[in-house]
Amino acid sequence: MAGYYEYLLSSLPMLHFGAKPPVSFEVFQAACRGLVSDEESALLEAAGRRELSPFPFFAAGEERGRCPLLRAWVSFERMLRNELAKVRAGRLRQDATGYLRGEEPAEPLLTHVAVNAMRQPDILEAERMLDARRWEWLEAQSLGHYFDADALMIYALKLLILERWHRVRQTDTDRLLGGMNL
Numbered sequence: 001m002a003g004y005y006e007y008l009l010s011s012l013p014m015l016h017f018g019a020k021p022p023v024s025f026e027v028f029q030a031a032c033r034g035l036v037s038d039e040e041s042a043l044l045e046a047a048g049r050r051e052l053s054p055f056p057f058f059a060a061g062e063e064r065g066r067c068p069l070l071r072a073w074v075s076f077e078r079m080l081r082n083e084l085a086k087v088r089a090g091r092l093r094q095d096a097t098g099y100l101r102g103e104e105p106a107e108p109l110l111t112h113v114a115v116n117a118m119r120q121p122d123i124l125e126a127e128r129m130l131d132a133r134r135w136e137w138l139e140a141q142s143l144g145h146y147f148d149a150d151a152l153m154i155y156a157l158k159l160l161i162l163e164r165w166h167r168v169r170q171t172d173t174d175r176l177l178g179g180m181n182l
Contacts, residue, residue, distance in 0.1 A: 004035040005147040012155060017135045018128075021162035028159055032152070040149055043067050047156045069141060069150045073157065076137055078102045080130065083114035091118070109133075124168065131161050 008031065013022035023031075025048050032044055047070070082100045089096030113133045120126035138154050145151040 005149070005152060008032065008035045009147050009151055009155065015155065015158045015162060017132060017158075017161070018165070019162065021159055021166050023159070025156070025159055025163055028156065036149070036152065040152070043070065043149075043153065044156050046070075047153065048160065067149070067153065069153050072141065073138075075102070075104050077134075079104050079106050080110050080114065080133070082106060083110045084118070084130075086111075087114045087118045128165075131165070135161060 012028070012031070015022070029041070029044055029048065033041060036044075078101050082096075082102070082104075083106055085099040086096045086106075089099065110133070113129065117126040117129045120129065135158065138158055142151060142154045145154065
C-alpha cells in the first residue's frame with residue numbers, strides 16, 4: 001500500500017517544543033491507520049512503546065533495522081546517555097566504562113549538553129535541556145523529509161516528547177491543587 005504522506009502530514013497540527021500536544025499519540029496512530037502500510041504502522045507502534053525509559057528505546061532490533069531514522073535515533077539517544085553517564089561518573093570519581101553502551105563516538109555538542117544539564121540544580125530544567133537537544137536533533141533530521149515515512153516518524157517522536165512534558169505538567173498541577181480545598 002502506498003502511503004498518503006502528503007495528505008496525512010499536511011493534515012496534522014504543527015508541533016512546538018514546550019507547547020501542549022495538540023493530539024494524543026493514540027489519536028495520531030489512529031489517523032495513520034489505513035493511510036500508511038502495516039509495516040509503518042508497526043514502526044509507529046514501536047515508537048510509542050516506553051520499554052526502558054520515558055522515550056522510545058526500541059528493544060526489537062528487527063524494528064530498528066527496517067528504519068534508518070530509528071537506528072539513528074537510538075544511536076543518538078545512546079550517545080547522549082553515555083555522555084550523561086560519563087559526567088555522573090566523573091562527579092563520583094569513578095570509571096564510567098561499565099555504564100557505557102554501544103561503541104558510537106560521542107559528539108562534542110552532546111558532551112557540552114550533558115555537562116550543562118548536570119550543572120542544573122533544578123531537575124526539571126535539566127530534563128528540559130536534554131529534551132530540547134533531542135528536539136533539535138529531530139529538527140535536523142527532518143531537513144529534506146517533508147512528506148515521507150521519515151517525516152512521519154519524526155512527527156511521532158516529537159509528539160512523544162510533548163506528551164511526556166504534558167504528563168509532567170499535569171502531575172505537578174494535580175499535586176499542587178490536590179491539597180487545596182476550593
